[in-house]
Amino acid sequence: MSHIKRILVTGGAGFLGSHLCERLVEAGHDVICLDNFFTSQKSNIERLLDFHNFEFIRHDITMPVWLEVDEIYNLACPAAPGHYQYNPIKTTKTSVMGAINVLGIAKRCRARVLQASTSEVYGDPEIHPQPESYRGNVNPIGPRACYDEGKRVAETLFMDYHRSNRVEIKIVRIFNTYGPRMHPYDGRVVSNFIRQAINDEPITLYGDGSQTRSFCYRDDLVEAMIRMMDCDGSFIGPVNIGNPHEFTIRQLAELVVKYTGSKSKFVHKPLPEDDPLQRQPDITLAKEKLDWEPKIELEAGLKATIEWFRNIDMSHYRAPTPNHD
Template identity: 75%
Template sequence: MTGGAGFVGSHICDRLVAQGHDVICLDNLFTSQKSNIEHLLGKKNFEFIRHDVVHPIWLEVDEIYNAACPAAPGHYQYNPIKTMKTSVMGAINVLGMAKRCRAKVLQFSTSEVYGDPEVHPQPESYKGSVNPIGPRACYDEGKRAAETLFFDYHRSNKVNIRIVRIFNTYGPRMHPYDGRVVSNFIRQALRNEDITIYGSGSQTRSFCYVDDLVEGIIRMMNGPDTFIGPVNLGNPGEFTIKQLAELVVEISGSRSRLVYRPPVADDPMQRQPVIDLARKHLSWEPTVPLREGLKRTIDYFRSIDMESFRAPTPNY
């Protein structure tokens, strides 16, 4: 599990360890933290290796989950060249391992491959509208290039691949300073600080609770070899950023007020998945409503000492 100490990766590790798998977690701890996997370190079927996927590693495995890459704009823009290398060279390295070991390998791709979409909602057949030279391109185009590599290794070398395109995910173990909109709003609300909205707040997102996402990813890995994706995994419920902010304030009982800042470059105005393929091939769809998921996430943020976390980059 690359990126296994991250927000989503650590939840995948939990599931695999609980199922009795021998799990090797790789992470360089750039935007993740060891506390996410601390409870697993004493398990006989769990091993942690501090490693950067930009560099090759030789392991004997039968399944690879490739989640390594900073996912928030401030973090992936902090060192854009490294972000691109993580996506591209990381994909080459895990695909090479999968080829050598004859292992299944699943790529954590992203809804960002659709860019600022001209088609709404977004099916997997939509090829996207991405600015290849914009400030977000290191992540968007890095993930698109990784998908290309996965399919070329599949076509040329018969590597057994899977690709999931993940839409906005939230839940416990989000880093308070990961720069994602949910964690930003919750952190600000719990401190009764102004909640910062970039742009008008009318831009939309679809928020998927982490437990739902993990279930979809596990089903994709365990699914038939005839369905390799890409497949959208996300919640088709669509909310504006302003609605999200208001809901966080309401649930948390915060005294925060909403403040507006200029929009950021290339920020997509709409983001909503079509999940027909996931329903058909994986019998999957999300079950946790946004209000319930936010309540669980806010409870988690209340349970941690936010002052003990540091922002991974100066951008947050």
């Protein structure tokens, strides 16, 4: 490798952050992982602690931090509805103050900074699939707004720092992602279904299970983020990162039951307020600008994720909030 970079990863002990840290450490970079462990686990980064080019800082990104870095990946924010709705004011502060604080570092250090935004900026979409040009259909006063609008404001801040202060920015909009190291109690469908299925518990379907999601495996997603950070500075995004193959929630539940050999039955609960009925990325831009598209099929990804769930000790994972089934 020609150039070793000093790279800060906020939310670096989380599901995606820890895997990103591994990739960057293995590439030889000096990696600083910053996390407050609200929804993440120290065990996610345990194997990295012995590496000379990895350091961990326990810190809340809503508070300023002074570091000298060349690149920043801003992944800090609870991303599962049960977690981000648990303390909605804190969620908004994490997105907004966190963005201000990392952009401040980037401005001072002349560092390139990538914002992990979300498909939730599209709300409950009226256009399908969703291209980056779609401005969204978000309820600004609903129970999900702390996350949706927090991430939208973060994108606004990134663009304004870029225009006003010439900060080098990158924005990726992440669609549903799954894989090993998902928090077992994050309340997302993949982890809920697998946890329920391996224990032969009833599997919870909200509504009739016909709502759709597009599931991207963790490794594919992290690869896209690294490509975005490393690509030509003139392409700043936003760019959709996700799997364009759409599945209903019921189809996902049936696959999980099949691959776990579970005896679980389905139970139905009412659909949560403002829960999007469709979610599918248009990844034309990612293919064109990053030469990227997902490689790992849902079957292979689910099997790897189920295997990981079978091999962890659930007692080592505490539910970050009371909002889990």
